Amino acid sequence: MRSATGALWMPFTSAGGSTPPVVVAGDGNYVVTDDGTRLLDATAGGVACVILGHGRTEIADAVAEQLRTLEYHCLFGYSHPRARELAEAVAARAPGDLDHVFFTNSGSEAVETALKMARGYWRRVGQGSKTGFVSLHRGYHGMNFGGISVGGLTENRAGFGPLLEGCTQVPAHDIGALERELAYRDPSTIAAVIMEPVQAAGGVFPPPEDYLCQVRAMCDRNDVLLVLDEVVCGFGRLGHWFGGHRYGVVPDIMTTAKGLTSAYVPMGAAVAGNRVHDAFVDPQGSIELMHGYTYSGHPAACTAGLKVIEIMEREELVGHSRQTGRHLQERIGTLASLPAVAEVRGEGMLAAVELRGDSPAPLVAEAQRRIQAAGVLVRAQADHLGIYPPFTFTPAEVDRVVDTAGTVLGELS
Ligand SMILES: Cc1ncc(COP(=O)(O)O)c(C=O)c1O
Structure with missing residues (x-):
């Protein structure tokens, strides 16, 4: 039986599920999907690893x-x-x-x-x-x-x-x-x-x-x-x-x-x-x-x-991470008062927004989908949205992530 991704058996992904999005390029704090959409990557490559941002030709x-x-x-x-x-x-x-x-x-x-x-x-x-x-x-x-x-x-x-x-x-x-x-x-x-x-x-x-x-x-x-x-x-x-x-x-x-x-x-x-x-x-x-x-x-x-x-x-990115991390924690904290939000947690450039409900996974997935439709990539994980940007994120980019998540979570409340 062929899966939705052909011969590719993907990690942590349902082989019987729908075709996952394909990311074809990266550029600074953005990634580009195969339909040409540019997404602000607040996940540093999905799992908190691309700490310097994408497309560093020097490397x-x-x-x-x-x-x-x-x-x-x-x-x-x-x-x-x-x-x-x-x-x-x-x-x-x-x-x-x-x-x-x-x-x-x-x-x-x-x-x-x-x-x-x-x-x-x-x-x-x-x-x-x-x-x-x-x-x-x-x-x-x-x-x-x-x-x-x-x-x-x-x-x-x-x-x-x-x-x-x-x-x-x-x-x-x-x-x-x-x-x-x-x-x-x-x-x-x-x-x-x-x-x-x-x-x-x-x-x-x-x-x-x-x-x-x-x-x-x-x-x-x-x-x-x-x-x-x-x-x-x-x-x-x-x-x-x-x-x-x-x-x-x-x-x-x-x-x-x-x-x-x-x-x-x-x-x-x-x-x-x-x-x-x-x-x-x-x-x-x-x-x-x-x-x-x-x-x-x-x-x-x-x-x-x-x-x-x-x-x-x-580029003094450890210090930059510390400063931008403070801004991220301050801004993300404002989401805690939304009815859909159970708790906001974080430290530095690492944050989670946990949603309410006995089984919030479908709500988390829907929130992630809508946030992505608005041009921002966050991670949907069980009961929470994960946010862990590259250290090259600017305060304005942090604001965009938090504002977009706030609007979407407000709609879902
Ligand atoms: C704390 C911790 N340890 C180990 C691992 C495993 O790393 P890898 O996926 O590179 O094998 C991860 C991955 O996310 C992690 O978060």
Whole structure:
């Protein structure tokens, strides 16, 4: 049976549903669909990844030049200049002593790598019974088996049979619940606690201001590693290089992806601190972490990542994200009084407008459709509209998104 998209089996999309819109080009903060419509992209490529906006020929040119020089050579014992340079650049901007960058091709692989690093670490230090993970309800950590096992969105786990053993979730942002879980499971069985700084895909839930510091302290008291999944929050989305900076914590391992290359080329990374990394270092030269991907640190991706950091700094986009993020939060807050709106949440350049009702999904889909018909792209997700623009958005573009959403949600109230 052919699906609506022919041979293309699309991710997170109904194969039996109607034909999805086709995006053919990108230009700054806009994308263009195949019927020529220009849409203001308040989703940064749909899933908060195109942080520099679309159509940066500078990145394309640098990647093309790299491909002409060296398209690929595997990293089994070999490195290449761009991988070394990007690792240094990421380490220099990461919180604390997160100085050891392991490249992957996606956020899901970064999470998988972080989980393996955590378990591997405890084996290296002679505590191999510490294999479990504790994470949060509503957390999203990608779609690999490790990621759905620690993920807190149960719908992502249904239908795939047995998962990674020893993974439990506790209510998000409830420090007592986390403490009880660690005590109940016994910290000598737990490798790590993993969470996002701000829960993004699960509905945009910022933590209480001191929550992450409390989690850090609790992990230290219980001798459990802390993994911060910064796939969305990292690279400026919260108005700081990383969520760890925003909330004043240094995890033992951090994951990143999306903004790392602004999605111009797929890439992710798991970044470890000295404690974890140094436990693996074997002066005899054996491979201590038997893990990697064919394309870990691909030259094209590393080149894109280096250009992203160069542009971020040249255009001061972290500061811009912070300022525009404040404006976004102020403006989006005005939607909270609309009858159709249950709650508005956000932090920095990340916001959600949750709609009222027991099953608001059809209303959310209708709102998204009407907002798109008015020329603005926001994301429809279960019970909320997701808004996470590129950092190049101007205040006027933020206003247009909020005003358009306000008009549509007013009509739907
Ligand atoms: C926090 C978090 N972790 C991991 C992932 C997975 O990243 P990817 O889709 O690149 O595999 C995502 C994706 O949205 C994410 O939001």
